[in-house]
Amino acid sequence: MQAFFIRHPKVWRAFDILLPFLATLAALGVGAVMLMAFDANPVVAYGALLEGAFGSTNAIADTLVKATPLLLVALGICIAFRGGVINIGGEGQLVLGALASTLVGLTFPDMPGYLIIPLALFVGFLAGGFWGAIPGFLKAYFNVNEILSTIMMNAIAVQGMNYLLKEPMIDPVQLEAASRIPQTARLSAAFDLPRLVPTRLHLGTALAIIAAILVFIFLWRTVVGYRIRAVGMNASASRYAGINVPRNIVLALALSGAFCGLAGAIQVFGLHHRMFTDGSATGFTGSAGFNGIVVALFGQLHPLGAIPASFLFGALIVGANKLQRVMQVPASFIIALNGLVVVFVVSADYWRRRMARRREAEVVSEELISSEAEVPT
Amino acid sequence: MRGHCPRISAQESIFRIQFMVENSEFLPSGKPKISTMEMRGIxxxxxxxxxxxxxxxxxxSGEMHALLGENGAGKSTLMRVLYGLYQPEEGEILIDGTPVKIESPHDAIEAGIGMIHQHFMLVPTLTVAENVALGLPSTRGALTDLDNVSARVLELAELYGLQVDPDAYVWQLAVGQQQRVEIIKALYRGAALLILDEPTAVLTPQEVNELFVTLRQMMVDGHALIFISHKLQEVMDICSRVTVLRDGRVVGQEPIDQVTKGTLAQMMVGRELQAKPEKEETEQENVRLALRDVWADNDLGTPGLHGVSFDLRAGEILGVAGVSGNGQRELAQAINGLRDIxxxxxxxxxxxxxxxxxxxxIEQGVSxxxxxxxxxxxxxxxxxxxxxxxxxxxxxxxxxxxxxxxRAISRQSEDLIKQFNVKTPSKDTPVKNLSGGNIQKLLLARELSRKPKVIVAAQPTRGLDIGATEYVHQVLTDQRAEGTAILLISEDLDEILALSDRIIVIYEGEIMGEVDAGEADPEQLGLLMAGVRSQTGE
Known part of the structure; x- marks a missing residue:
C-alpha cells in the first residue's frame, strides 16, 4: 500500500482526507453492535440518525446551528494548539462571552441592532479573551499548568454565571412571578441575528465560516501568527530568534478564549436570545467548549479542516437525538456513540501520521538523492 | 573460563601476558581470542x-582496524550490523571462519563482541561496580554479588592498566575515567573484539594519550579492535589497517603504511581537499564586543561563568578552547541574552x-x-x-x-539556497528532512545574510563531515576578512588552531589563559584545558 501511495500522491491525499470519515463509519459499525444489544435494528436506527441530521431543510438548518459554536470553539482550540498550549477552558470562556454580550444587549435595549449586534459580539470576543488570558499569563510567567488552570477557570465562570442569573441579571418577570427561573429577560428582537432562510439558521453560521478563513490567514499569513506557531513548535528556538515567548503564550490563550467567547455571544444573539442556566455549564453551552476540542482534532488542527469537522459533529448530535427518540434507546447510548467516534478518529489520525512520516522519509530521501545528483560539486 | 585467571601480581601479569600472547588462545581477561572476524558482502x-x-x-586478533568515512558513509550502519542492532539484507558474518547469526546485542556479547559507544551508556547515580553488573545475572540469584564484581573489576583494571575505583560513583568520574569504565564493562562481559565509536571525541589530548596506551596494550594482548573515527591523525597514529567507506561502499582497504592523511582524506570525500583557508591580514583595531567580569549561573543554579573578561575585535577570530561542559554554553547564551548575567x-x-x-x-548586529x-x-x-x-x-x-x-521570502530563500549551496528538495521542505551539514549551511546563511558585526559560533562544525566542515571554515574565514568579529567556541582543538588569531582557554567557567595562535602548541593548551594554569600566570 505504501508503494502505491508514493506512486499516486493524489490518491494518498484523498485517502488522508477521507480517513476521519472512514473512522466515523467504523465507529458507527461498533455502535450498530451496541444497538443490536438493545434489540434495536441498526439500519432503522441509523436511518433515523440520517433523517434527523439531513432529512429536511429544517434538519439541515439545525445541524448547521449546532455546528456553529463547535466551529468557533474549534478555531480557538486550533490557535492554542498551534501556540503549544492546551485550552480546556472553552466552556468557561464561552459562558463569559455569552454573559458579557447579554449584558450589552440588556444595557442598551433601545439602540439600533446594527450598532448593538457588532458591539455585543465584540464585547463577547473580548470577555472570552480576558478569561483565556488569565491562565495564559499564569502559564507564561509562573509556569502554572494551563490544563489545570483553564479547568478551574471553567468552574469559576459557571458559579459566577449562576450567581448573576439568580440575582443581578435575573429576568424581572421571574422575580414578579416568584418562579425565579435563573435566566435573563429576552433581548430586544431588534438584536436577533438575521435568519438566512426561514429556519433557525442564523447569520452566526456564516460569521463562523468567515472567522475560520480569517484564522487561517492569521496563522499562516501574518507575522503574529508565524510567531505563535514558532513558539508552539519550539519555544527555545523562538527565544533564540528574539521572539518574546511568554507574550506569545498569553496571546495564544487569549485569542483562543476570544473565539470561544464569540461562540457564546453568537449563541445568545443567534439562537437563545437570552442567557440561562441549569446550574452547570452544559445547560447553556451544550458542552460545545469540550466538543470543540474534538472537532479541532478531527479537522487536524487546521482552521479550514474544522469547517467540515464541525458540520459532521453537528449532524451527529442532531441526528443522535432523533435516533434516541425514534428507537427509545437509553440517552447514554448517544454519549457512548459520541465517545466511540472520538476514539476512532483520534486513533486513525495517529495511524495516519505514522504512515505519513514513513512515506515522507522515503519520498524525501529519493528527492534528496536526485537533487544531490544535480548539484555540481 | 574463570579458572584460567587466578589473582596475580602486576609483575607476574606482565610475564603472563607475554606468555599468553605468544602461546595461548586466551586473552588476559581469561576469555578466548577471536582470531578473525569477517563480514562478507554486507x-x-x-x-x-x-x-x-x-x-x-x-x-x-592483535590489530586495530580503522573504519573511516564521512557522516552517512555507512560506518555506524556496518557496526550496528556487527553488534546485532540491525539485520543485513545480504551478507554473512564469520567468526574464526564459522558463520554466526547475530540477531541482537545479546548475541554479539555472547560471541565476544563489545562496543564502546560515543555517548557512554552509564548510570551516573550508580557506582562503577553497579554499572558493570547492570543487566547481568548475579551468581547469588536474587541477591547482588557486588563484592565479586568489584574484585573482578579490580582484577581487570590491573590486567589492562585501567585505573578505576569500583566503588566510586560514575557522576564523580571525569570523562576519561568513564570511558575506562565502559571498556572494563565490555571486558567484564568477555569482549575479545571491541568496537570503539569515535572514542576520542570527548577527551583532552592527555586523555587521548592515556587511552592509546591502553589500546596498544590490548592489541599486544591479542584483542581485535575496530576504531571508528574521522580524525585522520589518530588513525595514522594507532591503527594498523584502514578501511574507507563512501556512500555505503568500500573505496579503499590498505595497511596504514601504504596511505597518507592526504590520500585518506581524498578517499573519504572523493575529491581533492582545499588547502587550509588562507588568513588575510586584517585591521584588528575596533573592539566590537567586550566582556568584563561576567558571571552567570548554569542550569543547576550554581555559577557556570566565573568572571569572564575578554575583548573581541573587528577582523579577528577569537578561539575559545575547552573540554565540553566548562561554561562554553553559558558563555554563548549570556552574550546573546538567553541567560541572565x-x-x-x-x-x-x-x-x-x-x-x-x-x-x-540581534538588533545590534550580533549573529x-x-x-x-x-x-x-x-x-x-x-x-x-x-x-x-x-x-x-x-x-x-x-x-x-x-x-x-x-514573494520576498521565497526570493530570499532561493538566493540563499543557491549562494550557500544548500542541498534541499525545495524551499518548502521541512528542515527536519535535511542532513546535518545542510542545516548548518542554512543556519549560517541566515546568520550571515544579516551582515553581522559580531558572530558567536558555538561548535559550528560538530557532527559535520569533512566537506561541510571545510565549507564552514571557509565561510568564517571570509567573514573575518570582511572585518567581522568572530568568537569561535569549539571543543575541536585542531579547528581552533587552524582558524583563530588568539586563543583563550575556558575551564570550569574561568578563562585559564590566552595564547597567540601563532605560538600555541596543543600540549600547552591541553594542560590549560585540564585546569593546569601556565607557570607565568601563577
Whole structure:
C-alpha cells in the first residue's frame, strides 16, 4: 500500500482526507453492535440518525446551528494548539462571552441592532479573551499548568454565571412571578441575528465560516501568527530568534478564549436570545467548549479542516437525538456513540501520521538523492 | 573460563601476558581470542537509501582496524550490523571462519563482541561496580554479588592498566575515567573484539594519550579492535589497517603504511581537499564586543561563568578552547541574552548589552550560531523558507503591515539556497528532512545574510563531515576578512588552531589563559584545558 501511495500522491491525499470519515463509519459499525444489544435494528436506527441530521431543510438548518459554536470553539482550540498550549477552558470562556454580550444587549435595549449586534459580539470576543488570558499569563510567567488552570477557570465562570442569573441579571418577570427561573429577560428582537432562510439558521453560521478563513490567514499569513506557531513548535528556538515567548503564550490563550467567547455571544444573539442556566455549564453551552476540542482534532488542527469537522459533529448530535427518540434507546447510548467516534478518529489520525512520516522519509530521501545528483560539486 | 585467571601480581601479569600472547588462545581477561572476524558482502537498505552496499570488512586478533568515512558513509550502519542492532539484507558474518547469526546485542556479547559507544551508556547515580553488573545475572540469584564484581573489576583494571575505583560513583568520574569504565564493562562481559565509536571525541589530548596506551596494550594482548573515527591523525597514529567507506561502499582497504592523511582524506570525500583557508591580514583595531567580569549561573543554579573578561575585535577570530561542559554554553547564551548575567557587563561597541533582550542584541548586529542547531537554531517542522526568516520576520521586505510577504521570502530563500549551496528538495521542505551539514549551511546563511558585526559560533562544525566542515571554515574565514568579529567556541582543538588569531582557554567557567595562535602548541593548551594554569600566570 505504501508503494502505491508514493506512486499516486493524489490518491494518498484523498485517502488522508477521507480517513476521519472512514473512522466515523467504523465507529458507527461498533455502535450498530451496541444497538443490536438493545434489540434495536441498526439500519432503522441509523436511518433515523440520517433523517434527523439531513432529512429536511429544517434538519439541515439545525445541524448547521449546532455546528456553529463547535466551529468557533474549534478555531480557538486550533490557535492554542498551534501556540503549544492546551485550552480546556472553552466552556468557561464561552459562558463569559455569552454573559458579557447579554449584558450589552440588556444595557442598551433601545439602540439600533446594527450598532448593538457588532458591539455585543465584540464585547463577547473580548470577555472570552480576558478569561483565556488569565491562565495564559499564569502559564507564561509562573509556569502554572494551563490544563489545570483553564479547568478551574471553567468552574469559576459557571458559579459566577449562576450567581448573576439568580440575582443581578435575573429576568424581572421571574422575580414578579416568584418562579425565579435563573435566566435573563429576552433581548430586544431588534438584536436577533438575521435568519438566512426561514429556519433557525442564523447569520452566526456564516460569521463562523468567515472567522475560520480569517484564522487561517492569521496563522499562516501574518507575522503574529508565524510567531505563535514558532513558539508552539519550539519555544527555545523562538527565544533564540528574539521572539518574546511568554507574550506569545498569553496571546495564544487569549485569542483562543476570544473565539470561544464569540461562540457564546453568537449563541445568545443567534439562537437563545437570552442567557440561562441549569446550574452547570452544559445547560447553556451544550458542552460545545469540550466538543470543540474534538472537532479541532478531527479537522487536524487546521482552521479550514474544522469547517467540515464541525458540520459532521453537528449532524451527529442532531441526528443522535432523533435516533434516541425514534428507537427509545437509553440517552447514554448517544454519549457512548459520541465517545466511540472520538476514539476512532483520534486513533486513525495517529495511524495516519505514522504512515505519513514513513512515506515522507522515503519520498524525501529519493528527492534528496536526485537533487544531490544535480548539484555540481 | 574463570579458572584460567587466578589473582596475580602486576609483575607476574606482565610475564603472563607475554606468555599468553605468544602461546595461548586466551586473552588476559581469561576469555578466548577471536582470531578473525569477517563480514562478507554486507548489504543494508533503508527506505530510499542503500546504507551498506556489498561491504567486506575484517579484523584480526592483535590489530586495530580503522573504519573511516564521512557522516552517512555507512560506518555506524556496518557496526550496528556487527553488534546485532540491525539485520543485513545480504551478507554473512564469520567468526574464526564459522558463520554466526547475530540477531541482537545479546548475541554479539555472547560471541565476544563489545562496543564502546560515543555517548557512554552509564548510570551516573550508580557506582562503577553497579554499572558493570547492570543487566547481568548475579551468581547469588536474587541477591547482588557486588563484592565479586568489584574484585573482578579490580582484577581487570590491573590486567589492562585501567585505573578505576569500583566503588566510586560514575557522576564523580571525569570523562576519561568513564570511558575506562565502559571498556572494563565490555571486558567484564568477555569482549575479545571491541568496537570503539569515535572514542576520542570527548577527551583532552592527555586523555587521548592515556587511552592509546591502553589500546596498544590490548592489541599486544591479542584483542581485535575496530576504531571508528574521522580524525585522520589518530588513525595514522594507532591503527594498523584502514578501511574507507563512501556512500555505503568500500573505496579503499590498505595497511596504514601504504596511505597518507592526504590520500585518506581524498578517499573519504572523493575529491581533492582545499588547502587550509588562507588568513588575510586584517585591521584588528575596533573592539566590537567586550566582556568584563561576567558571571552567570548554569542550569543547576550554581555559577557556570566565573568572571569572564575578554575583548573581541573587528577582523579577528577569537578561539575559545575547552573540554565540553566548562561554561562554553553559558558563555554563548549570556552574550546573546538567553541567560541572565548575574554580575559584570557585556558591551557591543559603546552600547551596553548587559541584561538586554535577545531581540535587542540581534538588533545590534550580533549573529549567533548555537551549539544545538536543531533545538535552538531551527524550528524543524518549519520549512526552509520559513526558517530563513526566523530572526527577521518582522522586518521589511519579509513582512509589511504585519502580513508576510511571500514573494520576498521565497526570493530570499532561493538566493540563499543557491549562494550557500544548500542541498534541499525545495524551499518548502521541512528542515527536519535535511542532513546535518545542510542545516548548518542554512543556519549560517541566515546568520550571515544579516551582515553581522559580531558572530558567536558555538561548535559550528560538530557532527559535520569533512566537506561541510571545510565549507564552514571557509565561510568564517571570509567573514573575518570582511572585518567581522568572530568568537569561535569549539571543543575541536585542531579547528581552533587552524582558524583563530588568539586563543583563550575556558575551564570550569574561568578563562585559564590566552595564547597567540601563532605560538600555541596543543600540549600547552591541553594542560590549560585540564585546569593546569601556565607557570607565568601563577
Amino acid at each position: 548489504v543494508k537498505r533503508f527506505p530510499g537509501v542503500l546504507a551498506n552496499d556489498q561491504v567486506d570488512f575484517d579484523v584480526q 548575574t554580575k559584570g557587563s557585556v558591551k557591543a561597541g559603546e552600547r551596553d548589552l548587559t541584561g538586554a533582550s535577545p531581540a535587542e542584541i 549567533y550560531v548555537p551549539e544545538e542547531r536543531m533545538e535552538d537554531g531551527m524550528i524543524k517542522e518549519f520549512t526552509v523558507a520559513e526558517n530563513l526568516i526566523l530572526r527577521e520576520v518582522n522586518k521589511p521586505p519579509f513582512s509589511r503591515g504585519g502580513f508576510l510577504n511571500f
